[in-house]
Amino acid sequence: MAAPHSVMKFWKPGAEAPGVCEERELNTEPSSTAVIYNPHSALSVEKQRQKLPVFKHRNNILYMVESFQTVVILGETGSGKSTQVPQYLLEAGWAAEGKVIGVTQPRRVAATSVCIAVYIDVAARVAEERGAFLGHEVGYTIRFDDCSDPHATRIKFLTDGMLVREMMADPLLKKYSVLMLDEAHERTLYTDIAIGLLKKIQRKRRDLRVIVASATLDAKKFHDFFNLNESGDPSKDTCGILSVEGRTFPVDVFYTVSPVPDYVKATVETVLKIHEAEEDGDVLAFLTGQEEVEKVVSMLQDQARSLSRHGMKKHLRVLPMYAGLPYSEQLKVFERLPPTVRKVVVATNIAETSITINGIVFVIDCAFVKLRCYNPLTAIESLVVTPISKASASQRAGRGGRNRPGKCFRLYTEEDFEKLPESTVPEMQRSNLAPVILQLKALGIDNVLRFSFLSPPPAQTMVQALELLFALGGLDQYGRLTEPVGVRMAEFPLSPMFAKMLLESGNFGCSKEIITIAAMMQIQNVFVVPSNQKKAAAREHRKFAVAEGDHLTMLNVYEAFVKHQKSSQWCQEHFLNYKGLLRAMTVREQLRRLLNKFKVPRTSSEGDPDVILRCIVSGFFANAARLHHSGSYRTLRDDRELHIHPNSVLYGEKPQKWYFLVVFNEVVQTSRYYMRDVTAVESSWLVELAPHFYKQATMERING
DNA sequence: TCGTAAAGT
Numbered sequence: 001m002a003a004p005h006s007v008m009k010f011w012k013p014g015a016e017a018p019g020v021c022e023e024r025e026l027n028t029e030p031s032s033t034a035v036i037y038n039p040h041s042a043l044s045v046e047k048q049r050q051k052l053p054v055f056k057h058r059n060n061i062l063y064m065v066e067s068f069q070t071v072v073i074l075g076e077t078g079s080g081k082s083t084q085v086p087q088y089l090l091e092a093g094w095a096a097e098g099k100v101i102g103v104t105q106p107r108r109v110a111a112t113s114v115c116i117a118v119y120i121d122v123a124a125r126v127a128e129e130r131g132a133f134l135g136h137e138v139g140y141t142i143r144f145d146d147c148s149d150p151h152a153t154r155i156k157f158l159t160d161g162m163l164v165r166e167m168m169a170d171p172l173l174k175k176y177s178v179l180m181l182d183e184a185h186e187r188t189l190y191t192d193i194a195i196g197l198l199k200k201i202q203r204k205r206r207d208l209r210v211i212v213a214s215a216t217l218d219a220k221k222f223h224d225f226f227n228l229n230e231s232g233d234p235s236k237d238t239c240g241i242l243s244v245e246g247r248t249f250p251v252d253v254f255y256t257v258s259p260v261p262d263y264v265k266a267t268v269e270t271v272l273k274i275h276e277a278e279e280d281g282d283v284l285a286f287l288t289g290q291e292e293v294e295k296v297v298s299m300l301q302d303q304a305r306s307l308s309r310h311g312m313k314k315h316l317r318v319l320p321m322y323a324g325l326p327y328s329e330q331l332k333v334f335e336r337l338p339p340t341v342r343k344v345v346v347a348t349n350i351a352e353t354s355i356t357i358n359g360i361v362f363v364i365d366c367a368f369v370k371l372r373c374y375n376p377l378t379a380i381e382s383l384v385v386t387p388i389s390k391a392s393a394s395q396r397a398g399r400g401g402r403n404r405p406g407k408c409f410r411l412y413t414e415e416d417f418e419k420l421p422e423s424t425v426p427e428m429q430r431s432n433l434a435p436v437i438l439q440l441k442a443l444g445i446d447n448v449l450r451f452s453f454l455s456p457p458p459a460q461t462m463v464q465a466l467e468l469l470f471a472l473g474g475l476d477q478y479g480r481l482t483e484p485v486g487v488r489m490a491e492f493p494l495s496p497m498f499a500k501m502l503l504e505s506g507n508f509g510c511s512k513e514i515i516t517i518a519a520m521m522q523i524q525n526v527f528v529v530p531s532n533q534k535k536a537a538a539r540e541h542r543k544f545a546v547a548e549g550d551h552l553t554m555l556n557v558y559e560a561f562v563k564h565q566k567s568s569q570w571c572q573e574h575f576l577n578y579k580g581l582l583r584a585m586t587v588r589e590q591l592r593r594l595l596n597k598f599k600v601p602r603t604s605s606e607g608d609p610d611v612i613l614r615c616i617v618s619g620f621f622a623n624a625a626r627l628h629h630s631g632s633y634r635t636l637r638d639d640r641e642l643h644i645h646p647n648s649v650l651y652g653e654k655p656q657k658w659y660f661l662v663v664f665n666e667v668v669q670t671s672r673y674y675m676r677d678v679t680a681v682e683s684s685w686l687v688e689l690a691p692h693f694y695k696q697a698t699m700e701r702i703n704g
Numbered sequence: 705t706c707g708t709a710a711a712g713t
Binding site: 106107108142143159160161162164165186188189190288289290291322323324348349350353354369370371372383427435439492493494524525590643645646647651652668670671672674676 | 710
């Protein structure tokens with residue numbers, strides 16, 4: 001039998017060709033023990049800290065923070081910068097006189113885990129004198145979890161989104177002496193907002209220090225952005241760059257000899273080739289979505305069974321990994337396996353930044369990723385399979401060098417690698433900006449079009465956002481934030497349409513129900529569909545379905561959940577996402593408090609659906625579509641073709657008079673333009689509730 | 705007629 005994988009041919013470029021880590025010296029220590037204090041080590045905490053690569057740069061870092069307003073630290077994986085730099089600053093007195101050293105992370109888990117690592121260091125050192133408690137000297141603040149003390153905390157970790165929130169209460173961030181933005185190269189929406197705002201704050205607060213911590217890529221861009229020196233004399237620069245080597249192992253990069261027609265098949269073949277020809281070590285393969293992941297997993301599992309039948313000694317354990325996977329399934333990729341088993345993790349981009357799996361030696365990279373992008377002309381978001389950037393490719397390859405030297409198999413030619421863009425387009429340039437613009441206005445940025453963006457978004461996207469905010473009553477005709485509607489809308493941790501709907505709910509007499517609906521709409525995958533029980537799941541889910549649409553269906557699910565004592569078993573029986581529903585409860589509580597603060601009366605519709613639907617229209621009137629005789633829908637605003645998303649309870653319903661007009665939360669483009677979270681409404685409500693938006697003539701055309 | 709990456713307030 002010919003080996004099915006014999007078609008995959010790879011080659012390794014010569015030393016002069018760009019590879020990953022080729023030129024790096026080989027290190028013999030794993031980075032994982034280096035970053036977190038190991039209480040079992042014979043070495044003291046001090047000794048362990050001194051062994052980190054960043055330690056050599058301690059004095060230079062402190063010198064630069066003294067001399068420059070902004071310092072860009074280029075630190076590679078495993079340098080120890082995230083845990084050590086905040087401690088160096090603390091030791092050098094930057095937290096004196098009640099000041100705080102703030103460190104932001106793009107993710108909640110990172111904010112807490114880095115915080116705990118630093119806490120362990122600090123606690124181990126000060127324990128003898130006064131002890132240390134998490135949330136005192138060292139603390140963190142993330143949504144729903146504030147583990148910090150306004151008086152005692154000297155080093156505070158927080159998500160970048162949280163920092164932007166804090167600016168609403170303290171626009172000059174007066175309590176901070178230094179802010180370090182970690183993982184800035186990821187260029188998340190909130191990192192970019194924070195960067196723009198910090199530059200503005202620095203003009204008013206010369207004493208505020210900013211440290212931008214990034215992987216090697218965008219150093220110059222950050223430097224030029226923050227450097228306020230216009231004299232041309234480098235000695236007057238206000239921003240300095242410093243680079244810190246990392247501690248990872250070399251990864252050999254291989255390319256295919258010719259282009260790969262089908263990367264799903266090629267992934268399977270490459271895994272088998274590694275299993276057959278390479279030494280021990282686990283495998284990580286990158287694909288773009290759940291469907292591809294599951295397909296590769298099932299193909300490999302078939303192969304693995306046949307291999308064991310043919311007497312292959314070493315076994316394959318194939319595991320999927322993506323965000324939508326149930327938590328218990330996700331945990332399996334972290335399990336340690338006996339040496340007779342090779343672990344193969346087939347993952348989406350979640351494994352590029354959000355999780356790190358120990359023991360990975362071989363990486364397979366298909367060169368693609370699914371990215372959200374926003375079309376400023378149509379105001380429609382879509383998820384598009386896009387070629388990755390070179391930065392992404394090197395990040396993926398690096399996943400194979402965490403514990404020992406690794407190998408990365410790229411399912412594309414070196415020539416195609418050269419054609420990839422240097423870095424991924426920042427989120428700021430591919431997002432709907434309505435929430436961003438609202439936040440900036442609330443932070444006193446009057447002219448958002450002239451705001452200092454690190455990467456300016458398309459002007460048309462900003463215009464779209466301004467128009468929507470005006471239609472919602474959050475901005476006046478001069479683009480100023482309205483009082484109180486606009487100011488209050490900005491306080492909600494939700495998109496402006498949801499905020500408007502919530503603020504109106506008191507007037508409609510259904511705030512209790514609307515809070516639930518808004519909270520439920522924030523969680524993904526309320527309905528769980530296990531691949532082997534699709535029919536049973538659908539049967540259970542249908543029990544919650546309501547003819548009006550998804551919003552009232554979600555209300556139904558939540559109320560049933562509460563009625564059944566929030567039981568996890570009940571959720572399991574009805575194929576509902578238990579953790580998601582718990583989260584909806586937490587979100588609901590936060591929203592309820594905000595409505596209390598704004599004195600929105602607590603009212604219930606007492607079973608009348610119409611008031612709830614009208615209230616939804618008051619926020620989502622701009623997202624309306626009418627039934628077209630073709631059977632699809634058309635947007636009211638610009639007559640674009642839309643379809644009901646297959647996950648909607650209205651999907652597949654026979655179009656009746658009742659479904660003539662619908663509103664929806666969002667449109668996503670995949671194979672078609674799909675409306676998600678859809679509810680049927682009366683056309684007369686649109687004219688009544690949004691007369692400024694829908695002129696009478698438009699309505700006549702619709703009805704005619 | 706088929707379908708949401710992953711992260712956050």
